[in-house]
Amino acid sequence: MGVLKEKGPIEYSKGLEGVIAALSSISAIDGKNGKLIYRGIPIEMLAKYSTYEETAYLLLYGELPTKEALEKFSAQMRELRVIPKKVEECIVELPPNPHPMDILKVALAHSALYDPDRQKCCREGVMRKVIRIIAQLPTMIAYYHRARTGQEVIPPDPELSHAANFLYMLHGKKPDEEEARIFDIALILHAEHGLNASTFAAMVTASTLSDINSALLSAIGALKGPLHGGANERVLKMLDEIGSPDKAEEYVLNALKEKRRIMGFGHRVYKTYDPRAKILKEYAEYLSDKYNDRKYIEIGERIENIMIRELGKKGIFPNVDFYSGIVYQFLGIPRDLFTPVFAMARSVGWAAHVCEYTANNRIFRPRAYYIGPDYVEYVQLEKRR
Known part of the structure; x- marks a missing residue:
């Protein structure tokens, strides 16, 4: 809804560029000096020493995990990789020609129906839903690619890391340690990047107190746009x-x-x-x-x-x-899967911002300045030319 015209010049920020819409401790970007930090840690250090699982924990919980906490978190991620049979059937029966981002939206929406925590709004229930989504997006992407190319889907391997397991499910063979590590680093680098369009879309949806699946579906929809992903x-x-x-x-x-x-x-x-x-x-x-x-x-x-x-x-x-x-x-990843892989990595950043913002929530409600005519007479239909 626009607002009525006001006297004097109106200042506004097209696309909300530069507008501070939230306070966050998740990441910071120094665009002038080319610096990026997650929770205060330079991205170069995380790429050198961390893993995607550890980085995900850092982004979600605000600190680096202890060895015991990381083992528990990683085990939970591995356990939750398996998608419900009905979701698998849905994915493999989808037509082979749509853009994979559309398939990802369908698969994530379908999986929400079978989420055992779908009715839970407590922090623990929401976090289980978050971890489940992060763990299952790679499975959804790999299953669809295998199905559309006429190959048998390959179940997740609970012995492999998040990155290595995706490459395994995609190609049908375990990647060498070097390639798995390089892909792991790529996921870390894409995991989070402030209030970009897809993150903001997720936060807007979540600010209505909608569920986390809907918030991330909004993010995936925004990421699909050629000005953002791909x-x-x-x-x-x-x-x-x-x-x-x-x-x-x-x-x-x-x-x-x-x-x-x-x-x-x-x-x-x-x-x-x-x-x-x-x-x-x-x-x-x-x-x-x-x-x-x-x-x-x-x-x-x-x-x-x-x-x-x-x-x-x-x-x-x-x-x-x-x-x-x-x-x-x-790494053998088909080109039309590049944006779904982006979504797979960024899901943790989306979820971290949603959880942070809704902990002290206020629904987003920007306004538009009306520049149309002040008055237009209504003409009855039969008199219009």
Whole structure:
């Protein structure tokens, strides 16, 4: 609903850019200096020493777990990976051609009907629902991919980590420790990133005191949009279009001249190199050498050099999407699953913000400034032309 016109100039923030809508202790971004922290811990330290399970615990509970607490939390995650049989049947019977993000929405909505904690609103019940969702999203994604390609679904392996288990269910073979660790790091880097569009969507839904499944469904819907999720998929498409490093300069300069966007560059918050991109670039380099296939990394590095030369002074640098697609490609993850994998990782950040905000809840209710006419006479239908 708009508000009636007021006298004098009206200040507003389109898209709520820069508006502080909540207080949070979950993460902080220093866009000027390229820093990202989860609960005060630099992302570089978590990527070097932590695991996705430990990072999830940190984000949800506010502190690093003890060894005993981490073992208990990890065991709970492994136990809850198995989805209800009815949900499995729903997933494998879905048509093979929709975007996997739509499938993820259907699967998560369906699973809510069989959640044993669906009626519980206490903190313990909500946290079990949260952990169950985080644990089951990888199963849903892997089951759908196996089913749509005519392969038998592979049940979760309770002996494998969160990252390794997803790759196992996706490919039908256990990944080597190196690849499992690289994917684990990628999940850590995508786990949380402040009040982005999908996180805000989850918080808006949760602020009505709706359930956690509905909140995360809102987040998945927002993430599906091409301005938020899926940029790494489009980065690879761009690299394929360019074809070789020697064609990168012409492509980039023509795109800039025509005001076309170079995917994987620039960020609403970062005005320098995205710290997550720095880490992922190292692993993209490593995997390129490991598999003796440097096509993508060489084109990517050439694009990076040109973009920094042309637009670095304007604060345009690689973001997390630019090198993550190359990493996922080497890990054998299909391109149209890149955004569902993003959702799988970010689910913990969404849930952490929902739990934090609703602990001291106030329903979101921004307003719009009305710029329409002050009065329009109603004309009876038979007199309209």
